[in-house]
């Protein structure tokens with residue numbers, strides 16, 4: 828796997844590690860916890876193994892990386908090497924995300940995705956507040 832990482836992706840990962848002190852999922856979990864919400868994490872018994880599961884609100888939250896899940900935000904750039912490999916890989920991620928989300932919804936779950944780019948320092952607070960309100964609505 829590591830060998831398939833192009834230089835672009837490696838530098839993107841490094842940039843990400845440098846730009847945040849903790850992982851995006853941790854930022855979101857800490858915030859929700861501070862708001863008094865209780866959750867389980869990485870629940871394997873549910874489709875897509877959601878990052879955060881709030882049973883009380885019948886809600887699951889996915890914290891998605893813009894590259895791996897092809898967010899239409901400008902952060903997603905197809906690597907210029909191994910194009911075929913990456914196109915296939917990323918498109919299958921997107922397809923799986925969609926299938927899993929539909930499955931969860933059919934089981935009565937509210938599915939919320941929060942994107943890595945929404946957790947940039949400048950807009951993080953607002954994004955987290957929006958997420959919280961969406962959960963408890």
Ligand SMILES: [Zn+2]
Nearest residue numbers: 893898900944
């Ligand atoms: Zn994004």
